[in-house]
Amino acid sequence: MSGTEETRWPDAEQHERALARIEAISRLPVYRDRPVSLLTDLYELTMMYGHFQAGRHRQRVVFDLYYRTNPSGNGYVIAAGLEQVVWYLHNLRFTDADIAYLRSLRLFSEPFLEYLRTFRFTGDLYAVPEGTIVFPNEPLLRLEGPIDELQLVESALMTFINHQSLIATKAQRIVDAAATAQGARAPVIEMGLRRAQNMDASVFGARAAFIGGCVGTSNVLAGQSFGIPVSGTMGHSWVQSFPSELEAFRAYANAFPDDTVLLVDTYDVLRSGVPNAIQVGRELAASGRRLKAIRIDSGDIAYLSKQARRMLDEAGLHDVGIIASSDLNEWTIRDLIVQGARINAWGVGTSLITSYDHPALGAVYKLAAQEEGGVLRPRIKISENANKITNPGKKKVLRFYVNGRASADLIALDDESFNPSEPLELFDPVHTYKRKVIQGFEMEALLQPVYIGGRLVYELPDLRQIRRHVEAGLARFAPEILRHVNPHIYHVDLSQRLWDLKQRLLHEWRP
The missing domain is CATH 3.20.20.70 (Aldolase class I)
Known part of the structure; x- marks a missing residue:
């Protein structure tokens, strides 16, 4: 595997299988006939409306969803909630009753409310499959598409991923x-x-x-x-x-x-x-x-x-x-x-x-890139809190295995590639003097395509398949990383190109 992700347009058979699966899931008692479009914070709608009024609502952007801290003193998190994400995006429609309620708020113009009648998710979604072992700051979801769509879905996606990943x-x-x-x-x-x-x-x-x-x-x-x-x-x-x-x-x-x-x-x-x-x-x-x-x-x-x-x-x-x-x-x-x-x-x-001792995972959803002149340009959020500074650009997450054992994860720019036959130097993104070289490694791209151009390409697994994925994933990590008390910190590094980009943007935005 080169690590380079190419755009995958779904073939008809793949799309139909994925569609049949989510239609069956949508008929389950817990999902059936449930409203989804207003499952959002008001500020998502006000930002969406602001973009509409400014004529920039179809500007293409990239958002990452990730978490910053492992819960309960754990050394990792089990990613969960993707099925609910796909159910939500598949059924995301504004009904007459939804639009009537939004009209009653007296915040939005009639042209915007009419625009909502035809709203559909048309973007790309790459996601870590449910049951994957993940670590802080790694994108669990990467979305690319029009800014109004990606702004609207933020709150719902966060609640689905936050809750189920925490409880799993x-x-x-x-x-x-x-x-x-x-x-x-x-x-x-x-x-x-x-x-x-x-x-x-x-x-x-x-x-x-x-x-x-x-x-x-x-x-x-x-x-x-x-x-x-x-x-x-x-x-x-x-x-x-x-x-x-x-x-x-x-x-x-x-x-x-x-x-x-x-x-x-x-x-x-x-x-x-x-x-x-x-x-x-x-x-x-x-x-x-x-x-x-x-x-x-x-x-x-x-x-x-x-x-x-x-x-x-x-x-x-x-x-x-x-x-x-x-x-x-x-x-x-x-x-x-x-x-x-x-x-x-x-x-x-x-x-x-309730995850009684740690009742919230605290995942965040951050803008990583924005279209300018037909090209995606990286975006960074800067904070006085170092752990809140974001990693810019359209990214992917690679997991490296040495002798069958997970050795490190690497957050890299999406167009980067790595050759398993050549040595690769990894370094801590904060304490950069901490370095190690790996070679003869296997490489796994954690983010998998789920939606491409608004079309579903990912056939959701059943619960038992997800559980088997958890067990297979855990088996590839050292027990020191999996222990409950003072677990060994697993390496999640930035590629040299991403680290350089981040430093450049930090200096450019410094007052």
Whole structure:
């Protein structure tokens, strides 16, 4: 691979496959018949209108969407949310009701409102595929097209990418924490619906959690919409509603004899819950069925799970699992494993679905180039905060592998090429004395074409394909980069040409 991206105009077959896929996705319950055009901040529309009034609304520009800081002390982020981006762009239309509402604001002229009636996305979109391991300052989306279109879509694209990338990353941290010292993992189930900020946060959070490695969700709408396995049994109110805990357990086993999981902490885990569960387990065994698991949702889970395991084993119920819930996060899970907790599965809610310790990813959307005289000219944003200074120009992101292991990423200008048979010197863009030379490398272009000239060319994968992409990507990074505490900082460098361009523009714009 040369690393040079050439414009790819979609052939009819490719476009039709991609179109059929997004049409099918748009019919999913969570997407169907939802308004999209006014999912924007007002200032996007006012800027759009200002460009229209100035007659420059079709001027071609390039925008990058990226984030600046890894969340939760992590060493990386899992990119997610592209499916929602494509759904949004595919369905982006202004209805009569939308235009009537905008008219009522008394901000926009009639010619502009009439122009909106025929609005469609006609630009180019290059994106990092969902499930890709990414790092700060790398463009996750690169858009090129008329400035009015790219200005309008900013807020929506940011909310889709920000949210799902954040939750997918948090889920992966929790899933990793559920690994034992021998590397075996107890499955993690997402159970955050009731604690999510709203319906969309719960449904798309469950989707992102599956990308991040959760094996299922309690959210039935997410299960219906995305094919995620659903899981759930009973709450404490079920047990309380019967004259006795044993009667509650028997009634549930009668209703679900092949999928009986009993919540054992309503009254007393060891004196009541587990003994009653053992009784029902024996009754199920006598009828040719089996008790699947018990769930502990409070108390000292390390101690209770070890005692419960002993009691179940002494009763001959060796194959009955133990599920733990109760406001778990990656640190609690890791500590419980260190303490020898006997847990076969984890149910995680609030900390996962809200990314409780780091509730926002903070991705930004910045102008990188603008057309002048028919040529795209680089643009830079300068700030007193060094980390807010942007990388100018139309760019791409390349990942270099040495001996099969990810060695560094390079943000380069789009027309640059690199020869794998020649040594390549990389340097830290801030501390430029830090340099290394790689050779004999493989090279991967992370940004892939999704829309070209407003035509969809990318066939969206399903969730399981995305999850496999995550696993394949993680396997190519050193464990030091993936660890949760003080991870090794992965190199994301600028090409020499991009670094030189940035320095030149910084000096040109200096007062």
